Amino acid sequence: MTFVREKHVDYIYGLDKREKDSFEYYVTEHLRMSGVYWGTTAMDLLKQSHRMDRDRIIKFVLGCQNSDGGFGGNIGHDSHILYTLSAVQVLATFDALNKLDYEKTINYVLPLVKDDGSVMGDKWGEVDTRFSYIILNMLALLKSLDRVDVHKISTFVLNCQNFDGGFGAIPGAESHAGQIFCCVGALAIANRLDEIDKDTLSWWLCERQLAKDGGLNGRPEKLSDVCYSWWVLSSLACMDRLHWIDKDRLHSFILACQDPEKGGIGDKPENMSDVFHTFFGIGGLSLLRAEPDLKMIDPIYALPVDVLRRVGIESPYTK
Ligand code: GRG
Ligand code: ZN
16 A cells, blocks of 8 residues: 555544534543644644644643643643643644743643652652653753753653563553653653663564564554554664664555545554554654655654754754
């Protein structure tokens, strides 16, 4: 199958116009903010973000900020660190960070860091290495990493590495490719990737590629799924070991998960497209440099490299 780029543009563009009482709209309502991040970033990688309604998107994002300074997944929803990062990312992509109240936003995340360096997702207190990555990514985008103890936060992350080389959500938790992406990203931002065993971790990651279909899974014994083309590949890219997987076979797997008629990418061949897998599939193709005319994505920050350059982020990929 070939890359149906125009169909993907139409698919993402069309998401915005879905019926407000449709099933799909309803089930994704609580995470609309992240949906906006996936959709706009995918559009930007396709070099088509100018076709989106910038003003309306910025208004929506700013409308999700609560009085505690955090952002909810939708207007009127409780704040969570995940949606706060998505909000900052979308504003960065649309060159609108000047519209953000930095102090208010930063003051929401600072109390989420616990004494042991772990980070909570919101006021309810769940701790997870996803949130360690999120706080560092967000503060880096806001040029405010000096507001937290980066060493302490990254030391907690290092303590989540397992004997198999992978990382989990908390110390001792099972290795999972999604958590590995977060931990590798957090350590890259903290400049501490040299402290992990990259070879053992990269072995675990490249074993995620299945001989059966060339796709990647997230853990041993699981099925392949397009989003791991992002979680696994970006982690390998951060460690300069992208060549440890068979790029051609993964490229074909991602293309096989496209909907050639309606556009978009699903988690597996023949499955229905969704904006999450569309973004991570396109992100994977960008890392593979498998398709012409796609922007380069940064594997640490999960934003297009040119956006990060504009923000003034220094990463091995923005040089
Ligand atoms: C800025 C890109 C970006 C992310 C923000 C939220 C977050 C930080 C990262 C999420 C990392 C993560 C845990 C991803 C995994 C998502 C996923 C497909 C979970 C499903 O896991 P299982 O075990 O399914 O239920 P499998 O695939 O193992 O069958
Ligand atoms: Zn998936």
